[in-house]
Amino acid sequence: MSTEATAVQNASGVGDSASFERHLSLSALPEKWKKWKSEYWEKFESLPLPRNRDEHWRFAKRIDFELNSFQLPEPVSDENVAEALSRSELVTDRTSRIVFVDNQLVHQEPIPQELVDQGVVFMPIAEAMEKKPELVERYLFQESTDLGSDKFHALHNAYSEGGYILYVPKNVEIDAPFVTYHWQAGPGAALFPHILVAGGANSRFSVVDVQQSLFEDREGFSCAVGNVFAEEGAKIFRKTIQNFNTRTVSFQLDTNNVDRDTAVRGINLNLGSRRARFENEVRINGAGSDVKLYSLTVSDNDQEFDQRTLQIHNAPNSVSDLLYKNALMDESRTIFSGLIKVAKDAQGTDAYQTNRNLLLNDTAQANSLPGLEIEANDVKCSHGATTGQLDRDELFYFLQRGISKMVAQQLMVFGFFEEVIEQFDNEELEENLRGLIRGKFEKKQLDAVAPKLDDSNHD
Amino acid sequence: MSQTEAIDIDRDKGNFRYDVKYQYDAGTGLTEDTIDYISEAKGEEQWINEFRKRALKVFNRMPMPTHWATKDLENIVFENIRYYLSQGQMPSRSWEDVPDEVKQTFERLGIPEQERKFLAGVEAQFDSEAAYSHMKDALEKDGVIFVGSSEGLKKYPHIFKKFFGKVIPTNDNKFSALNSAVFSGGSFIYVPPGVKVSQPLQAYFRINAESFGQFERTLIIADEGSEVTYMEGCTAPKFETSTLHSAVVELVALKNAKIQYITVQNWSNNVFNLVTKRAWAEEGAEVKWIDCNIGSRLTMKYPGVVLKGRKARGEVISIALANDGQHQDTGAKMVHQADETTSNIISKSISVGQGRSTYRGLVQMPDHLKGCKNNTECDALLINTNSRTDTYPAINVQGNGNSVQHEASVSKVSAEQIFYMMQRGLSEGEAMSLAVNGFVNDLVRQFPMEYSVELKRLIDMEMEGSVG
Numbered sequence: 001m002s003t004e005a006t007a008v009q010n011a012s013g014v015g016d017s018a019s020f021e022r023h024l025s026l027s028a029l030p031e032k033w034k035k036w037k038s039e040y041w042e043k044f045e046s047l048p049l050p051r052n053r054d055e056h057w058r059f060a061k062r063i064d065f066e067l068n069s070f071q072l073p074e075p076v077s078d079e080n081v082a083e084a085l086s087r088s089e090l091v092t093d094r095t096s097r098i099v100f101v102d103n104q105l106v107h108q109e110p111i112p113q114e115l116v117d118q119g120v121v122f123m124p125i126a127e128a129m130e131k132k133p134e135l136v137e138r139y140l141f142q143e144s145t146d147l148g149s150d151k152f153h154a155l156h157n158a159y160s161e162g163g164y165i166l167y168v169p170k171n172v173e174i175d176a177p178f179v180t181y182h183w184q185a186g187p188g189a190a191l192f193p194h195i196l197v198a199g200g201a202n203s204r205f206s207v208v209d210v211q212q213s214l215f216e217d218r219e220g221f222s223c224a225v226g227n228v229f230a231e232e233g234a235k236i237f238r239k240t241i242q243n244f245n246t247r248t249v250s251f252q253l254d255t256n257n258v259d260r261d262t263a264v265r266g267i268n269l270n271l272g273s274r275r276a277r278f279e280n281e282v283r284i285n286g287a288g289s290d291v292k293l294y295s296l297t298v299s300d301n302d303q304e305f306d307q308r309t310l311q312i313h314n315a316p317n318s319v320s321d322l323l324y325k326n327a328l329m330d331e332s333r334t335i336f337s338g339l340i341k342v343a344k345d346a347q348g349t350d351a352y353q354t355n356r357n358l359l360l361n362d363t364a365q366a367n368s369l370p371g372l373e374i375e376a377n378d379v380k381c382s383h384g385a386t387t388g389q390l391d392r393d394e395l396f397y398f399l400q401r402g403i404s405k406m407v408a409q410q411l412m413v414f415g416f417f418e419e420v421i422e423q424f425d426n427e428e429l430e431e432n433l434r435g436l437i438r439g440k441f442e443k444k445q446l447d448a449v450a451p452k453l454d455d456s457n458h459d
Numbered sequence: 460m461s462q463t464e465a466i467d468i469d470r471d472k473g474n475f476r477y478d479v480k481y482q483y484d485a486g487t488g489l490t491e492d493t494i495d496y497i498s499e500a501k502g503e504e505q506w507i508n509e510f511r512k513r514a515l516k517v518f519n520r521m522p523m524p525t526h527w528a529t530k531d532l533e534n535i536v537f538e539n540i541r542y543y544l545s546q547g548q549m550p551s552r553s554w555e556d557v558p559d560e561v562k563q564t565f566e567r568l569g570i571p572e573q574e575r576k577f578l579a580g581v582e583a584q585f586d587s588e589a590a591y592s593h594m595k596d597a598l599e600k601d602g603v604i605f606v607g608s609s610e611g612l613k614k615y616p617h618i619f620k621k622f623f624g625k626v627i628p629t630n631d632n633k634f635s636a637l638n639s640a641v642f643s644g645g646s647f648i649y650v651p652p653g654v655k656v657s658q659p660l661q662a663y664f665r666i667n668a669e670s671f672g673q674f675e676r677t678l679i680i681a682d683e684g685s686e687v688t689y690m691e692g693c694t695a696p697k698f699e700t701s702t703l704h705s706a707v708v709e710l711v712a713l714k715n716a717k718i719q720y721i722t723v724q725n726w727s728n729n730v731f732n733l734v735t736k737r738a739w740a741e742e743g744a745e746v747k748w749i750d751c752n753i754g755s756r757l758t759m760k761y762p763g764v765v766l767k768g769r770k771a772r773g774e775v776i777s778i779a780l781a782n783d784g785q786h787q788d789t790g791a792k793m794v795h796q797a798d799e800t801t802s803n804i805i806s807k808s809i810s811v812g813q814g815r816s817t818y819r820g821l822v823q824m825p826d827h828l829k830g831c832k833n834n835t836e837c838d839a840l841l842i843n844t845n846s847r848t849d850t851y852p853a854i855n856v857q858g859n860g861n862s863v864q865h866e867a868s869v870s871k872v873s874a875e876q877i878f879y880m881m882q883r884g885l886s887e888g889e890a891m892s893l894a895v896n897g898f899v900n901d902l903v904r905q906f907p908m909e910y911s912v913e914l915k916r917l918i919d920m921e922m923e924g925s926v927g
Binding site for chain 1: 871
C-alpha cells in the first residue's frame with residue numbers, strides 16, 4: 001500500500017463508514033471476501049454500542065473509548081520491524097514463528113518440510129486464501145460470538161486482513177509450539193488479528209499467541225478474534241499472552257468448537273491494556289471431550305479487565321473445567337462473568353468453574369458473576385468464587401521465620417499465580433512470563449499493598 | 460419453643476373457595492379512579508392518596524425487567540386484575556366476629572387452632588383486608604404493636620411514616636411501585652426497646668377471589684435491643700385465570716435488635732408471586748430471612764439485608780421447590796454498608812418434573828469498608844431429566860480485609876441411595892422423598908417446629924408421582 005493511499009485512508013477513524021469504504025476500495029482481497037466485509041460492516045453499523053446496563057456488560061465501567069480516534073495503521077518502518085523481531089523471543093524452541101506488526105506480515109519462518117508434506121498449514125490468512133482457498137473457507141467466519149460483543153465482532157470481520165491459519169491434519173502430532181506475535185506500533189493504530197486454529201482427527205499440537213505494543217506511550221486499539229476447531233480426538237493447546245501498553249483498548253473474542261473425545265486447553269495471561277475485554281466460548285458438540293480453560297490477570301493503576309466465558313455442553317459425558325485468577329492493585333477492576341450451560345441431552349456432564357480474586361489494595365474492585373444453567377439431571381456441575389486479601393496469619397508466619405514483609409508478600413502473591421503459570425507447560429515460556437509479571441510488580445512499591453499487619457495486632 | 464402436635468396437611472386443603480359477596484370491589488384495571496376508590500373505601504388521609512398516585516405514575520413509567528427476567532412476566536395482563544376487594548371489614552379482635560365465609564376459610568386452614576397452640580399473635584388477611592387480628596395481652600402491655608397495616612397507618616402514623624417506603628422506595632422496581640399504588644392489608648409490627656417477643660407472631664394470607672391481585676404491605680420495626688420472630692403463610696385456590704401477588708415487606712432492626720422473618724409460601728400454581736422484601740440492620744443488629752417457596756407459577760423474590768451499622772449481620776436461608784409449570788426465581792441480596800458486617804446465604808432448590816428453579820444473588824462491599832465477610836452456598840437438586848436449574852450470583856467486592864466466598868453445585872439424587880432404600884422396602888417415591896428431605900434437612904431444622912413439619916409434608920406431596 002502506498003503512503004499516499006494510507007494517508008487518505010487515515011482521514012477518518014475505524015468507526016466511520018468513510019474509513020471502511022476506503023479500506024475496501026484499497027483492499028486486494030478476492031471479491032467474495034470483500035462482500036463478506038461489506039455485510040459485516042452493515043451489521044456493525046446496525047448494532048448499538050453496548051451499555052453497562054446490558055446484562056453482558058454488567059459491572060463494565062470503562063466503555064469510554066472513541067472508535068474514531070483509532071485508524072488503520074500506516075506501513076511499518078524497517079526500524080520498527082527490526083525492533084519487533086528482536087523482541088519476539090518468548091519461545092525459542094518452536095516449530096515456526098510468524099510476526100505481524102500493525103496487521104502486516106513482517107516475518108515468517110518456514111515450517112519443516114516434513115510437516116509441509118504431511119499437509120500442515122501455518123501462514124497468514126491472505127496467503128492461505130490464494131494457496132488453500134477451500135481450507136480457509138471451511139473455517140473463516142464460521143463462528144459468531146454470544147457474549148455481548150457482536151458489534152466489535154462485526155467490526156473485526158469488516159476490517160480484518162491480518163492474522164493466520166494453523167491447520168494440522170489428521171493423526172499429525174507436533175511437540176514444539178507454533179508461535180505468533182501481533183505487535184502494535186503506529187500511533188492510534190487499530191489491529192484486527194484473525195486467528196484460525198484447526199486440528200484434524202487425533203492431531204496434537206500447541207500454539208502461542210503474543211500481543212504486545214512496541215511503544216509504551218502510543219494509544220492503540222486491538223480487536224482480535226480467535227477460533228479453535230478440534231475434530232474427533234484432537235489435542236489442541238492454545239496459549240495467549242496479552243501485554244499491550246496501558247494506552248491500548250483491546251478485545252479478544254475467542255471460541256472453541258469441540259468435537260468428540262478431544263482434549264482442548266486454553267490459557268491466557270493478561271497484563272496489558274487500559275481496558276481489555278476477553279470473551280471465551282467453548283461449545284462441546286461431541287461426547288467424551290475434556291476442555292480446560294485457565295487465565296491469570298494482573299491489574300494495576302486504573303486498568304479494567306472484563307472477562308466473559310461460556311461453557312456449553314451439547315453432548316454427553318464431557319468434562320469442562322475453568323480456573324480464572326485475578327490479582328488486583330491500585331484502582332484497577334476486574335469482572336469475571338462465566339456461565340456453564342448444560343443442554344438436555346448432555347447427561348453425564350462434569351463441569352466446573354472457579355474464579356479467585358486477590359485484592360492487593362483497598363481500592364481495587366473485583367466483580368464475580370459465575371453462573372449455571374443446567375437442563376440435564378445426571379450431572380456434576382459446580383462453581384466457586386472467592387475474593388479476599390493476602391492471609392494475615394500466613395504473613396505472620398513468614399515474619400516469624402525471619403523473612404521480610406516485602407519478600408513474604410511477593411512470595412505469597414507469586415504463590416497465588418503459580419497454579420496458573422505452571423499450566424503453560426513450557427519451562428522457557430513460564431520463566432519468561434514470570435519475568436513479565438515481576439516487571440509489572442517491580443514498578444510498584446509492593447510494601448504499600450495489603451494486608452496491614454500492624455493493625456491486626458489490635459484485633 | 461414448646462413442641463406441638465404436627466399439623467395435618469392435605470394437599471388440596473387450600474384448594475377451595477367461597478362465593479363471597481364483596482362490599483367493595485374496585486373492578487378490573489388500574490387508573491387514578493381505582494386509587495381514589497381504594498382510598499375512599501379505606502377512609503385514608505390525603506397524603507396516602509397522593510403517595511399512591513405518585514407511585515402509579517412510577518409504575519406506568521417503569522419497564523418490565525425483561526432483559527434478565529423470564530418472558531412469562533409478559534403474560535400478566537394488568538388490565539384484567541381486580542386491585543381491591545373487601546367486605547368492608549375492620550379486623551375482628553374476636554374469632555366469633557369474623558364473617559362466616561372468612562371464618563370457614565381460616566378454620567379449614569387451621570389458623571385459629573395454630574394460634575391457640577403456640578402463637579403470640581395472629582393476623583389473617585382475606586383478599587385485600589385483614590379479617591382477624593389478635594395478640595396476647597401480655598405483649599400488648601409491653602407496648603408491642605401488631606395490627607394490619609391500614610390500622611397501623613391510622614393509629615400509629617408517627618412510627619409508621621418514619622420508615623414506610625424508606626427501606627424499599629416506590630421506584631425500587633416496577634412491582635414495588637405497583638404495590639405502593641394499590642397496597643392494602645399486610646402487617647404492622649412495632650417492638651419497643653428491649654422487649655423480646657419469645658413466641659412468634661403470625662400472619663396468614665389468603666387469596667379467595669379469581670383474577671385478584673393481593674398487594675399487602677408489611678412493616679416491622681424492632682427497636683433497640685428488641686427481638687421478634689414473624690411468620691407468614693400463604694395459600695390461594697386454583698383458578699382458571701392467573702392471580703397476582705405482589706407484596707412489599709420492609710424490616711427495620713435498630714441497634715442490637717433481632718428480627719427473624721419466616722415465610723412458607725404455597726400458592727397454587729397459577730399465582731404470579733412477585734415480592735420485594737428488604738431489611739435494614741443497624742449497629743449490632745441481626746436480620747434473618749427464612750424463606751420457603753413451594754407452589755406459584757412464577758416466584759420472583761430476593762430478600763435482602765442492607766447492613767447499615769457496624770457488626771450488623773444478615774442471613775438468608777431459602778428452600779425452593781419447583782414442580783411442573785413452575786419457576787422459582789429466588790435468591791438474596793446483601794448490601795454491606797458498614798465495617799465488620801457479616802452475611803450468610805444458604806439456598807437449596809429442588810426441581811421436579813419440568814420445574815425450573817433459579818438462584819439470583821447480589822453481594823456488595825464498597826471500598827470504604829473493612830473486615831466484612833460473606834459466605835454463599837447454593838445447592839440444586841434435579842429430580843427428572845426435564846427439570847432445570849440456574850444460578851446467577853453477582854459479587855462486587857472492594858475494601859480492606861473484606862472477603863467473599865461463593866459456592867454452588869448441581870447434582871441429582873444418588874442412584875445408590877435410592878437403591879439401598881428400596882432394598883429396605885421403601886417404594887421408589889418414598890425413597891426419593893426421603894432423599895430430598897435429607898437434602899434440605901439441615902435447613903429445615905432451622906425452621907420453627909410447626910413449619911418444619913409442614914414443609915416436610917409439602918415436600919412429600921410434591922414428590923408424589925414425581926419419579927419415573
